[in-house]
Amino acid sequence: MMRGNISLGKVLGIPLRLHYTWFIIFAWVTFLLVFSILDQNYPIEQRIGLGIITSLLFFASIVIHELAHSVLAIRNHIPVKEITLFVFGGVSQITKEATNPRAELLIAMVGPLTSLALAGIFYGLHLLLAGNQQILAASSMWWLASMNVVLAVFNLIPGFPLDGGRILRALVWYKTQDYHRATRIAAKVGRGIAYAFIAGGIALIFVLRPWFNGMWLILIGWFLNDAARASYQQVLLRDALIGITARQVTDYASPLVPPHMNLTELVEQYVLPTGRSCFLISWGAELEGMVTLQQIKKVPRTRWATTTVQDVMTPANKLRVAYADQDLLGVLQEMSGESTSHIPVIEAGKVIGIINREDIARFLRTRAEFGTSSTPR
Numbered sequence: 001m002m003r004g005n006i007s008l009g010k011v012l013g014i015p016l017r018l019h020y021t022w023f024i025i026f027a028w029v030t031f032l033l034v035f036s037i038l039d040q041n042y043p044i045e046q047r048i049g050l051g052i053i054t055s056l057l058f059f060a061s062i063v064i065h066e067l068a069h070s071v072l073a074i075r076n077h078i079p080v081k082e083i084t085l086f087v088f089g090g091v092s093q094i095t096k097e098a099t100n101p102r103a104e105l106l107i108a109m110v111g112p113l114t115s116l117a118l119a120g121i122f123y124g125l126h127l128l129l130a131g132n133q134q135i136l137a138a139s140s141m142w143w144l145a146s147m148n149v150v151l152a153v154f155n156l157i158p159g160f161p162l163d164g165g166r167i168l169r170a171l172v173w174y175k176t177q178d179y180h181r182a183t184r185i186a187a188k189v190g191r192g193i194a195y196a197f198i199a200g201g202i203a204l205i206f207v208l209r210p211w212f213n214g215m216w217l218i219l220i221g222w223f224l225n226d227a228a229r230a231s232y233q234q235v236l237l238r239d240a241l242i243g244i245t246a247r248q249v250t251d252y253a254s255p256l257v258p259p260h261m262n263l264t265e266l267v268e269q270y271v272l273p274t275g276r277s278c279f280l281i282s283w284g285a286e287l288e289g290m291v292t293l294q295q296i297k298k299v300p301r302t303r304w305a306t307t308t309v310q311d312v313m314t315p316a317n318k319l320r321v322a323y324a325d326q327d328l329l330g331v332l333q334e335m336s337g338e339s340t341s342h343i344p345v346i347e348a349g350k351v352i353g354i355i356n357r358e359d360i361a362r363f364l365r366t367r368a369e370f371g372t373s374s375t376p377r
């Protein structure tokens with residue numbers, strides 16, 4: 001989903017990552033704490049120290065919220081790929097959708113409940129510190145308690161894919177027993193709320209004029225709208241891909257190029273006559289590698305005659321491959337991590353063809369036109 005991530009290792013077996021936009025929000029929150037939220041009568045060194053600690057505790061709260069989702073997802077046999085922290089908080093990359101509304105409801109509800117529990121803990125610490133005359137630290141705990149309440153409430157907004165949207169979807173799903181309809185409704189409500197945020201932001205800017213808060217609302221609305229649309233499309237795609245294997249979209253006519261051939265020969269005998277942009281390199285029936293037009297173009301024309309395909313190809317051990325009977329969703333997930341839009345297909349140890357991302361799109365379009373893409377769930 002996102003590039004530009006820094007790995008923070010694993011928590012409870014789940015990889016934790018920071019998106020670079022996180023540093024912006026971390027710096028901003030720390031700045032606000034030091035220069036506005038914490039009592040300005042205390043010395044700057046104390047405020048900076050406590051500001052950084054408070055900011056870190058705030059982001060730890062977000063991680064704990066996401067971990068709660070992940071733990072329940074895993075308990076319901078849904079693997080979690082990773083947790084990413086970015087400018088708007090945290091995202092758990094849950095690889096599958098829940099298989100029943102009860103599981104979906106539990107996974108969604110545990111996040112806001114965890115935030116409320118954290119708010120309770122921070123409030124307790126606030127009382128304890130205030131009782132011991134630790135006023136500055138007590139005020140930081142108070143801020144953390146209220147931010148966790150804000151987190152819980154924000155996440156309960158019934159806009160898909162926020163927790164509230166998932167709760168709404170689970171409830172509609174339970175009531176109608178229709179997963180598609182539930183997803184459609186939750187996504188629609190999500191987009192409606194997103195537009196309300198944007199409209200509210202514009203109103204703030206032009207009518208009430210605290211333009212900064214208005215910008216913030218617009219940004220949140222834009223993010224919600226984008227997320228609602230993306231997750232709905234992903235659900236549609238998933239549904240369309242059910243029951244389709246790699247074999248069904250494999251291009252078997254893709255030629256196999258011998259590795260010792262030079263680039264002049266490759267271009268004259270394969271590239272120009274076929275108009276293809278990606279070639280499988282094979283000796284016998286075993287996959288040796290794959291070469292794309294970009295890789296060929298990187299070599300100056302004057303050196304084509306003395307450069308072999310083997311010299312420029314991506315070797316097989318560095319390629320991701322698909323297996324003929326693998327389901328297409330898995331293949332797409334493999335491809336999404338790669339920069340190329342082609343993937344070799346292997347059957348019984350032999351290379352049998354190639355899958356092109358555009359072919360998948362065409363395949364799905366054709367099926368959709370003939371109304372066969374909506375497999376009942």
Ligand SMILES: [Zn+2]
Pocket residue numbers: 065066069111112155163
């Ligand atoms: Zn959540």
